[in-house]
Amino acid sequence: MIRQITIIFFLVISFASFAQQRQLQRNNGSTLGTGNKDIGDAPKTVIDNREKPPIEDYKIISVENDTTYVDTTLTIYKDYKYNYLRRDNFELLPFSNVGQAYTKLAWDFDEVDLLPDLGAREKHYSYYEVEDIFYYNVPTPFTELFFKTTFEQGQNVDAFFTTNMTPRLNLFIGYRGLRSLGRYQNLMSSQGAFRIGGSFESKNNRYHLKTHFVSQDTNNEENGGLTPVAAQQFLAKDEEFDDRSLLGVNFEDAENMLYTKRFFLKHHYKVVKGNDSTRNNQIRIGHTLNFTDKEYWYNQTSPFFGYGESYKNSNLRDEVEYQRVSNLLYAEYCNNLLGEIAFQVKHSNYNYGYQRKLILDSTTINNRIKGDIVSVGGRYHKKIGGFDLTGDAMINLSEEFSGNYLKAKARYRINEDAVADAALVINSSAPNFNFLLFQSDYVNYNWQNDFDNIQKQELSVNLKSKKWANVSAHLTQINNFTYFGLEDNPNGVTDTITGISSAQMVKPAQYDGNVGYLKLKANRKFEFQNFNLDNTLMYQNVFEGEEVFRVPEFVTRNSLYYEDFWFDKALFLQTGFVYNYFTSFQANAYDPVLAESYVQNSFELEGFHRLDYFFNAKVDQARLFFKLENFISIFDGNNNFVAPLQPYRDFAIRFGIVWDFFL
Template structure:
């Protein structure tokens, strides 16, 4: 849910109170580093009082960029990067991630069609579902913590489609050398070019990072609140599909194309409070922390609500219990407490033992009583999990492993993650890993209720069992190669019903299934960049193959992206310019279709998408700490009318001119 007026008022007052204090604290810290500069400032102030109108120049030495640290929840540390590269352009989108394996719907903030999948992540607990609404969701690992010598601000802005804007404002400062907080808000509003696809979304984030002076106690905590609201239209009508595919110029105004309905919307509203802290009982007896012993605690409280609402029932989804004012709403809460102890020894390695207690609550407000039985309204419970982790590094070889298991019959599950690598030097690295995970399918596969009759079920599916092997060979002077081999048993998916009455007008009623065979999936990715003078060609090629289960698991065989561009410095290196073309292509395949009632994708056999080029022309520039982006998106449609799809019934984006910037302030 977007920040209301009262929340905005409190946020404004909070910033007014905190910002002057933080500026004062950090300025004092900088002055204390050099007493002579402090004395010069005082003398300059006295001269000003005596009528000397000379300009005051701040000659304090600016901290290096490496001092502006970005820290992950696992304590991996990088620093702020204000450079401009082609990889920054790849991430200059709503997700602020490289979306090579994704194709966006026509409007910003809508779902994405996936061109590739990753099975390296593990889970012991099912989620709420509605995966089509989670592309922009901030997971725990997406939140970072900071340590900065002076206040830091970053502003992100990018134009959208028709009316609206996409902004992301971020501020962080150290109140003391050991206490940092950050606050950020991402807002989106975009009308879109088609009828009834407006998106209105907001994401508020707040973090705190703290360490005691003796370094025994460390705390990282954050709060995230997100509302992801999207108008839904169900895609183009059969007639509008014919008009769109005709390529006739009279349908170049996409707002004239009819859609299936104009009175529905979906909303995912989420809140999360996360706390991770530890205390070192024994600090260790040398700089490496040998014989260090720490105890820690991790709290994760997550609350999610998904809602589908519609004024008038759509016949394409089947019969309904209500003809008007349809409203499906489900809620999910998860509270987990993890306690762990970690012992670090230079000879034995790092040993961690942990236990987790989880309480979950998923469901609806009332039960559904049918002639065939009763569909309950709640899935609740709690369970205990135990596990451990191990890390060891010997010279240039490293190894780590992590494992946990649920001690529960209702929500069973376990995982094992093992990774080993060899770093020959900074130019050659080899990494390989194994991931094994058994978990319950998401809750919306198990229990779902709706005003649409077809969308009501209670299932008892077996655990999804996946095994993944990944290999990553990074030779900077040659190429980077990645390979993934995945096998999935009891693969669970949404598909269309196959038991409809003969001559039924409905042929696309969606329901959950569990595949009784195995899915075998391999993915190979190659990255290579060539540079000659000021010209560069950056290549990414991905080849995929589904060996088993191709009838339920669909991916394109080939996905490729090439960026050909020129870059150089101008005006005494005050301006860095980057301009060129980005080309993307993927082979045709039966991509999954999108169902707004579930906010999920489902397997279909009616329509292929793909086999068309995507060409963007870019002009990017960097002036001091400001990066400016200008792009002609989907320029290929200037030569021929766009008739391509991102998913069945959902057209791909037309040509658009979009621009924006990322601006860093160092106070």
């Protein structure tokens, strides 16, 4: 189906391009296709003397109508984003292969929802949320190509194309693909993400629409990490095991996968148009549709001793599905004196579960959680002097899944260089569904819980200033923090030969105390002629609940680099070093059955130094990236972990390109 949609889309684009070319010929006075012409006559050459549109005309628009434009510059921040996620991963520590899980060095709690999600959060880092899809308005067709090498075999690519069929109709299409074999046994990553959509507004500017469709699959082979013996060999830096494929892993016959689809539609109609420039007395009605479908499964040929007993002796398969259909209706009134006031009502239908019930001696574990939820709320926006105030609140009208949220934000522009904002987020919602209901062919991985709502309160303050610094502070309190942890397994034992133990088992739990968390982060760049020093420092303090919530106290990134134009400004060059460090802490472990991290008490992740050397260049609209990753391990070797039994990446040479085309 996706292939057919892609073919149809490109046929439409080809037709549009042909039509634009014919129009161009007519505008330039060409006589092609007119008058009497002998068969042997050569066609006349059409020269396009039009001025190229400024880059500011290539607009990128968020789902909330925040607008930026295509940025083709090369900065150190582009280097930070040149990775699998295509965003700055300062707060994440990647596993050994591209497309695997991450160890969190810091947490954010500003996202809100009224209903639980599927779970399997370690497979959602690359997932396209609604906010991750952007819309465009471009004067000419625009294409971006992304390529980066991976580990051993494969590549990471992202191809994107957008065009305006008319000034009011934009279409876009993109595909992101990943394949990486990895350096350890049974650790291949594979991903495909297809996205297509567009935006439209009517001639009279009354009707506006944004829509997209996303289909994504994230597949990983899983090996359970190094065996206890292999972990000791890795720590000893034995040269015999520089070939990482020789290190033993816990199993070589498992994989998990998250497959998702989403159709999204957001549109509104201006019943009373009002004043176009100020929107005074404008009345609009709007509708948002979100249909999301997710499936997660875990396959394993033979059961692994460390996970305890299993109901089957071979071909284990856990599979769960989740569908959610949400329709939101709103009516909004805009007034210069009162501001923008909206009332909204939302209906959500959810369906999560398995194809079977599990009947045990003492209880029965159901196979499905489904129902309907109606929510009501409102939004507010007003500019008062230099302040920009926004608010958004909703509450569920249901006893089955109670929930509510409040978001309030005040933004103030100090001057042309500096902007400050403060935000308050309050959210109460149920834990993800995999905390509430989970079934597996492993005996220990079966539960049904009735947990209380997680209650989050976060206060944040941000200052952005090119002249001084970018500073942010987040103070978070969480009641009923829900997590995965370890419990003693009464039937567990330890294998005396391999050292593998099943004496503890992963279980969901809810903390009966409070979690208090402070995060302070600052960024400042210093310039001296052609040399730059970019510094990011983060301080964190868990002053309550540190037995279940752990982060390093300090995380730092320092980049020292040189940049300049070469060859009569035909090439812009950047080269230098990026240094990273974090202090020691008890990092969460990774469970491939759940695709979740869990709290553990036996492993201390020692803080370690990372040093990368990079050489980047920009030629015309192409940005070239070349990097020596974990450069310091060339001299001292690598025996660092990112989580229990999960080794960090060795030295690697990686390169690639981001190329923008403007037709």
